[in-house]
Amino acid sequence: MPEKVERLRHDYLRHDKKFPHVWCPGCGNGIVLGSLIRAIDALKLEKDELVLASGIGCSGRMPVYVDLNTLHTTHGRALTFATGIKLANPSLTVLTVMGDGDATAIGGNHFIHAARRNLDLTAIIINNQIYGMTGGQYSPTTPYGSRAATAAYGHIEHAFSIAELAVTAGASFVARGTVYHAKLLDKLIAKGISKKGFSVIEIISNCHTQYGRRNKMGDPVTMMQEFKDRAVTVEKAAKLSPEELADRITIGVLTDIDKPNYTEELQKIRDIAEKNR
Amino acid sequence: MPEKVERLRHDYLRHDKKFPHVWCPGCGNGIVLGSLIRAIDALKLEKDELVLASGIGCSGRMPVYVDLNTLHTTHGRALTFATGIKLANPSLTVLTVMGDGDATAIGGNHFIHAARRNLDLTAIIINNQIYGMTGGQYSPTTPYGSRAATAAYGHIEHAFSIAELAVTAGASFVARGTVYHAKLLDKLIAKGISKKGFSVIEIISNCHTQYGRRNKMGDPVTMMQEFKDRAVTVEKAAKLSPEELADRITIGVLTDIDKPNYTEELQKIRDIAEKNR
Amino acid sequence: MKDDRYEIRFGGSGGQGIILAAVILAEAAGVYEGYHVCQTQSYGPEARGGRSKAEVVISRSEIDYPKVIQMDLFLAMTQAALDAYFFDFKPNGLLVVDSTFVKQIPSSRVITIPFTRIARDEIGKEIVANIVALGAVALLSRKFSSENLEKAVLSKVPAQFKDINLQALHAGMKAASEVDLSHLPRSIISDEEKEV
Amino acid sequence: MKDDRYEIRFGGSGGQGIILAAVILAEAAGVYEGYHVCQTQSYGPEARGGRSKAEVVISRSEIDYPKVIQMDLFLAMTQAALDAYFFDFKPNGLLVVDSTFVKQIPSSRVITIPFTRIARDEIGKEIVANIVALGAVALLSRKFSSENLEKAVLSKVPAQFKDINLQALHAGMKAASEVDLSHLPRSIISDEEKEV
Amino acid sequence: MTETESNNYWQKKQGLDKKGVKLFSQVVFYDWCKACGICIAFCPKKVYGRDEEGKPVLENPDDCIGCRFCELHCPDFAITIKERYPDRRRREND
Amino acid sequence: MTETESNNYWQKKQGLDKKGVKLFSQVVFYDWCKACGICIAFCPKKVYGRDEEGKPVLENPDDCIGCRFCELHCPDFAITIKERYPDRRRREND
Amino acid sequence: MTEQSTRQVLQGNEAIVEGALAAGCRFFAGYPITPASEIAELMSLRLPAVGGTFIQMEDEIASMGAVIGASLAGVKSLTATSGPGFSLMQENLGYACVTEVPCVIVSVMRGGPSTGLPTSPAQGDVMQARWGTHGDHPIIVLSVSSVSDCFDITVQAFNFSEKYRVPVIILSDEIVAHTREAVTLPSVQKIEVFERIRPSVPPEWYIPYEDNSRGVPAMAVMGDGYRHHVTGLIHDTKGFPTDRSEEVNAFQRRQFRKITNGFYEILMTKSFMMEDAEIAVIAYGSVSRSAQHAIIAAREKGVKAGLLHLITLFPFPKKDVDPVLRQCRSVLVPEMNMGQISREVKRVNLTSKVVAINRVDGQFITPTEIYNKLLSM
Amino acid sequence: MTEQSTRQVLQGNEAIVEGALAAGCRFFAGYPITPASEIAELMSLRLPAVGGTFIQMEDEIASMGAVIGASLAGVKSLTATSGPGFSLMQENLGYACVTEVPCVIVSVMRGGPSTGLPTSPAQGDVMQARWGTHGDHPIIVLSVSSVSDCFDITVQAFNFSEKYRVPVIILSDEIVAHTREAVTLPSVQKIEVFERIRPSVPPEWYIPYEDNSRGVPAMAVMGDGYRHHVTGLIHDTKGFPTDRSEEVNAFQRRQFRKITNGFYEILMTKSFMMEDAEIAVIAYGSVSRSAQHAIIAAREKGVKAGLLHLITLFPFPKKDVDPVLRQCRSVLVPEMNMGQISREVKRVNLTSKVVAINRVDGQFITPTEIYNKLLSM
Numbered sequence A, B: 001m002p003e004k005v006e007r008l009r010h011d012y013l014r015h016d017k018k019f020p021h022v023w024c025p026g027c028g029n030g031i032v033l034g035s036l037i038r039a040i041d042a043l044k045l046e047k048d049e050l051v052l053a054s055g056i057g058c059s060g061r062m063p064v065y066v067d068l069n070t071l072h073t074t075h076g077r078a079l080t081f082a083t084g085i086k087l088a089n090p091s092l093t094v095l096t097v098m099g100d101g102d103a104t105a106i107g108g109n110h111f112i113h114a115a116r117r118n119l120d121l122t123a124i125i126i127n128n129q130i131y132g133m134t135g136g137q138y139s140p141t142t143p144y145g146s147r148a149a150t151a152a153y154g155h156i157e158h159a160f161s162i163a164e165l166a167v168t169a170g171a172s173f174v175a176r177g178t179v180y181h182a183k184l185l186d187k188l189i190a191k192g193i194s195k196k197g198f199s200v201i202e203i204i205s206n207c208h209t210q211y212g213r214r215n216k217m218g219d220p221v222t223m224m225q226e227f228k229d230r231a232v233t234v235e236k237a238a239k240l241s242p243e244e245l246a247d248r249i250t251i252g253v254l255t256d257i258d259k260p261n262y263t264e265e266l267q268k269i270r271d272i273a274e275k276n277r
Numbered sequence C, D: 001m002k003d004d005r006y007e008i009r010f011g012g013s014g015g016q017g018i019i020l021a022a023v024i025l026a027e028a029a030g031v032y033e034g035y036h037v038c039q040t041q042s043y044g045p046e047a048r049g050g051r052s053k054a055e056v057v058i059s060r061s062e063i064d065y066p067k068v069i070q071m072d073l074f075l076a077m078t079q080a081a082l083d084a085y086f087f088d089f090k091p092n093g094l095l096v097v098d099s100t101f102v103k104q105i106p107s108s109r110v111i112t113i114p115f116t117r118i119a120r121d122e123i124g125k126e127i128v129a130n131i132v133a134l135g136a137v138a139l140l141s142r143k144f145s146s147e148n149l150e151k152a153v154l155s156k157v158p159a160q161f162k163d164i165n166l167q168a169l170h171a172g173m174k175a176a177s178e179v180d181l182s183h184l185p186r187s188i189i190s191d192e193e194k195e196v
Numbered sequence E, F: 001m002t003e004t005e006s007n008n009y010w011q012k013k014q015g016l017d018k019k020g021v022k023l024f025s026q027v028v029f030y031d032w033c034k035a036c037g038i039c040i041a042f043c044p045k046k047v048y049g050r051d052e053e054g055k056p057v058l059e060n061p062d063d064c065i066g067c068r069f070c071e072l073h074c075p076d077f078a079i080t081i082k083e084r085y086p087d088r089r090r091r092e093n094d
Numbered sequence G, H: 001m002t003e004q005s006t007r008q009v010l011q012g013n014e015a016i017v018e019g020a021l022a023a024g025c026r027f028f029a030g031y032p033i034t035p036a037s038e039i040a041e042l043m044s045l046r047l048p049a050v051g052g053t054f055i056q057m058e059d060e061i062a063s064m065g066a067v068i069g070a071s072l073a074g075v076k077s078l079t080a081t082s083g084p085g086f087s088l089m090q091e092n093l094g095y096a097c098v099t100e101v102p103c104v105i106v107s108v109m110r111g112g113p114s115t116g117l118p119t120s121p122a123q124g125d126v127m128q129a130r131w132g133t134h135g136d137h138p139i140i141v142l143s144v145s146s147v148s149d150c151f152d153i154t155v156q157a158f159n160f161s162e163k164y165r166v167p168v169i170i171l172s173d174e175i176v177a178h179t180r181e182a183v184t185l186p187s188v189q190k191i192e193v194f195e196r197i198r199p200s201v202p203p204e205w206y207i208p209y210e211d212n213s214r215g216v217p218a219m220a221v222m223g224d225g226y227r228h229h230v231t232g233l234i235h236d237t238k239g240f241p242t243d244r245s246e247e248v249n250a251f252q253r254r255q256f257r258k259i260t261n262g263f264y265e266i267l268m269t270k271s272f273m274m275e276d277a278e279i280a281v282i283a284y285g286s287v288s289r290s291a292q293h294a295i296i297a298a299r300e301k302g303v304k305a306g307l308l309h310l311i312t313l314f315p316f317p318k319k320d321v322d323p324v325l326r327q328c329r330s331v332l333v334p335e336m337n338m339g340q341i342s343r344e345v346k347r348v349n350l351t352s353k354v355v356a357i358n359r360v361d362g363q364f365i366t367p368t369e370i371y372n373k374l375l376s377m
Ligand SMILES: Cc1ncc(C[n+]2csc(CCOP(=O)(O)OP(=O)(O)O)c2C)c(N)n1
Pocket: A056, A057, A058, A059, A060, A075, A098, A099, A100, A101, A102, A103, A126, A128, A130, A131, A132, A133, A134, A139, A207, G031, G032, G033, G034, G060, G084, G085, G088
């Protein structure tokens, strides 16, 4: 335990990849990467049997740093590639990491369909409420009224709740955390990975560079402080009124249900088909 | 009133388009077209100010028959075209008609985003639970266990609830009807059109040719009878337990909320921008 | 042009099972008689609405162009199909019509058999008129043994309908066998005008 | 090659405002002095991490190639930038470095001014070191009137920071004006070896 | 014409049957009808029978209560239901 | 060495401070650190001060309670917190 | 857009916005992507101020759909993207072709394929602009090489699109997009702006796809009383789907004819020092600037070089390329791709000696590179 | 897929399924579209029976993504679509190119552009298959003309894709797709099947994109212990993103080189009556059958015609076309498009007389049409 972090750093970060990584100073992506590594380690999963796929965005740069089977796909499509991988080799544990734009703007359809199918994938969505990589244009989770590179007059659209969409579309496991709550994240990610079926972990993260700067909370510390102040656990949230909850970030496990899993269902079909043959 | 139907037929169907239309004998699409015409007439809307856009599919063939500004777009994209039209000329009343595959398979992302934006569009979704046009492959609303051209062994995926997706994504008005309940449909469509904001009317319809035939209810009469038997109004449904509701089709207005409308918000921005200029 | 190319077209209305008949004939020719065979059919809006067309080209050598160039044999199950699809009729071709429905006939090289009436009255199921016609067409083409035809039919119809379809097939063959082909007029159109 | 093409490169680290300085200089040249001007900058991963590069090409005639071919003037705000971007230095070009940070200098045609120290000590805001440098660069290029430079600065900085930026500009110009250019060594590389 | 007969006559003219209920006429455009059978199956009064091709034929036209189910549900716009009004012109001429 | 001194010595050796609480060492990899300030701001014991460039410098290393907040939240994997164990070798040699 | 002509220092991307506004564009739908994002960003700032509409859609497919929709409703519309987004727009681009909806698509090229080299310049999407969507269709593809081009060509693109009822593609590249140059934009009054021809018959007489001498039918706008049907299926002159051979043929051939009719004005090129040239450089986009520089230098060395600068890439300006091939003993085509336009040049006349410089490493082609090649030819 | 060779009457689409299964394909992801749907339908029936996986995705973009994913996980994968879907696949197709992931894409061509003529045959997507995605990339495009072709060429397509680590596109058309023909499929044992070369060094030594004489790096599969990074960014030999000029260049040039290396086997054509031909027809797909028929007829009239039937469309089989152009006094290229391959033929030798028959009206080109043209040439 004492040297654990050193060991994790050594075991899971790619030595032939130059550090420090590309992310801005204080970017939450790095914190998520830390949690992901700790979760994987806690679950004692084989690196060879783990796949980490991403789309395009700052978040999309995560896989390159991790010594797993890694895949940096096209913008919004990580889940489609992941679907192919998982179906082709169900013994692999397949994770995806996506940005909010990646997962719910251009990739929104794949997201709801992956949830509906309930294939055993884990989707980590780093919701920094903005397009980081391309310079701060609004995303489907940018709050009403905020400023963005394409919303100089204040944003007029309303945000998706990523977690609610996932639940409605059919995901088995849905959780939310923030980068301030790294220890909770470790657990949520581990739970999501362990869950058979489609799991979503929405992680509220800071893009101070593109979001904070424009919205008067220009540094990572301020933004993390805000996550800390606004967060409320699922258990506590249950006791609050909708008004009291209005500005809060509910964190914890939001949904955890058991549903038939796609790969098992597929096996049933194969059995019928082989018999009919 | 007495000659109303004759007048409607004369006023709204295109005389230079050959009838009977392309749909199979008994296809619910024709019934929906009738309801749509009656709803438009009841609202006393100007034909010149009405736009009807569709995607691709059997349902997509609807606009060609109606004497409005009509548009047959690409598969799944009707709402994107409609968005452009409405934004370019907000005085137009813009309706879309889509199939379940059109709206929630290939077009699923546009659907949830249109709902989120809450632009004043009306989306009529004819849910026949199958891809009619291409020959009966399964759609995102095909029930678990059914047969389809690509699910010979019984379908292993679970269906979306179109209406619930619309609500979660942010639509202002969401209703459901069936082609058996044509009079109710007239009203639901009229309400949807009147509503400022994004409205969804999900219509359960029969594709006996592609769905019924494969699932032992091969003719329109059997399927309509089933809609009749399984339907329950929102009011009645409120009194039933989830188990009792399991196999029922809840019809009526499911959601009707007031939210800021996109075009109005846009005007606010224009006002600020013009001042800043 | 290879001389043994034999071209058959089937025309009818949507529900008449024209395509199934063509598919069975192709199966008989290709699998059981060992011919080269190409079977095509109308597709799309045309197929959806009223008319329906299917073609079978048979040859002992490889078939290049897969569609009918000039029909050796044209089966028309309805007047509409006859009118629409008669255009590529070969001089000295053979026109076979279902006299139940077809009234106006554009060629004197015609054989009229009431397939639908036979199906309805003799077999008791109008739906097998296509197989009755198939039997007649196959016989008239003189390219099929009845054994192979039977095999082909059996390979393509559901088990519970086997008997009735075989009955229909034989009824069609019988009706056709009663026709005396030698009495048909010959075309005077020279080969020069043939389509390639 | 047109002889009046004058090429300036700015090099520094990410947060130093190198690009803003180049943009202001381009504005001064293009809008207020009426030159043709092309301003470009490093973009992408390079721009994200440490180093940052910006270029301004000025000419009285139309500019074809928009980037620096051989620098007439190179401003290096850090050692890293100097090392990375020195490669296109022109014989008889002028190297200007921020002596606050730059220690190893590859050319004797150099002018060293402690821009950052001036900004910190004289203006009280390290952040305006870029404008101090801009003042010096503009003066050394001998292509700008101070009036036009001021206009350009004012057009690009927020209202509340106008004064401090003007102060910085003048501090830079002053520091540069104290340099005696005539003492710089001349290159012996012939024109033949110039890049096109 | 007996009185009852004459009564009947006027009632029919005014779109009322013997019992004084409204009468309706059903017009089917056979060219558009595709014989789906919906009108026949769901007519609450079994007004329609089915012809050889499966298209509706009027069997009990006077039983029609004008619910217009068939008109609203015919997918092919092939049915019109009209109230049977007295033919004013002829009446005036009477 | 007075008794207290010697006590102190052993306590430190075993990673315990005077009051008998565990001691921790904080290692910062300055090449990886990007000076975001998170460790400095959120350390409950204000262990870190900030250097010229904004990077953390140890100010109160012995106050560290080993909560590892900084280690878990450093986005750049630039901090390692270790328990300060007694140096066994030297002890054996003692 | 300026009411008076003013001198400004603008980036290429910014000048495209100014050109679009000057041409009357009042609708932009897009999805951010490097190196095209500034176009969206500036549009989001400028459009509301002139009563226009900016919307960021959920992806590029949606953006293209919205752009077509807005144009159908009568508003000139623009979108801007780069390779990956341009690939996604192809299906709806084909729709705009078949329905003859005017609109302008800017693709700022970066290194490909796939995510490729997102911040590096390239010219790898030239053939895609011509052939990216399925089915035969004519299309107009224009290139830009400078900030002032960005303004002028964007105005021209809108004019062509309105005049011929076709989508027009502007190919820019990362260099042009991000270079700032001093330009004096003409005042709005001085800019020739073309508006689509609207029907001038009573609505009942209107035949939406009726042929005429230009091959470009008058275009009614949704809401103006000329109700008609618009479909991506091949349609007859009334706009209704058809698969009748003669109607389909008439439709398809008219598409090509209307562009052929306009060749004279559509095919734009510029010549530089070509009068006595023995070696010609044929170039477009930012590379044409390196070429011009190199040519001047080469002339100093006595090499009689000249530049044919292509503005219109498709339809390919054969009429201007052909004489150059005849005049010169050899031709050099420098491109930041594997030879997409040199391919077209070779098609014009196979007997000419065509030499290519092809860079696909994300680096701009320098004047030196061209100069050296010219000296060796 | 048959264990024994059997005689069957199959549609072209069905034979593609049989070919894919015989080649070892065990994954299909697709989205239905006319006239390709039968491929998905039959796959949904057949794959589960052999332990494979069929999945209908939410659209074509997703289908292409899943196909690449499955191939990365070591399973040979197929998708099938038509024009509109093919347009949507372009972005991910580019990804497969850049990451060198073997996979096969069938596009059954129908009338375009846009929704076009969904049930009519056409050959309008030939150039799109070559140029549809952004950025420079080589690609293999094969065409099929008969049911037995559908089987054979599909096997070949899988073999090429595995051997060269490239996506291979099979262009079919509505005629080939829906024609039923009697075929005797070879038994599985008789079919030569190529499997991708897997690494044969210990994992720590594996360099995923290391060059070698073939230009085709060994391909590890996810889960087999050779953990590495796969990205759509241009990458170095280790698979990590790079924008260093020399690394980018090495990467890009190797892509082309590996295909050039394989020209000898990739460029497939068939000759018919070409020995003494004075007029050649160059055709592909279903049209080659009309051409063959017409040639026989023309020969009867004393016209010395012959057929060069192209199977490989890209890389363009210049090596076989060139001799034909030299041998014959003129060449006829009949196509159901506006001249996409005749364009390529002309590029080979501009001095030859190349005549084209172009139909874009949704009608199949008949032997008579070709025959008449041959007689007039
Ligand atoms: C098809 C396509 N469109 C657009 C882009 C440009 N692009 C890259 S990342 C990105 C969005 C990034 O935002 P998000 O997904 O929220 O991730 P973040 O960068 O914030 O982590 C966009 C629009 C692209 N790469 N591909």
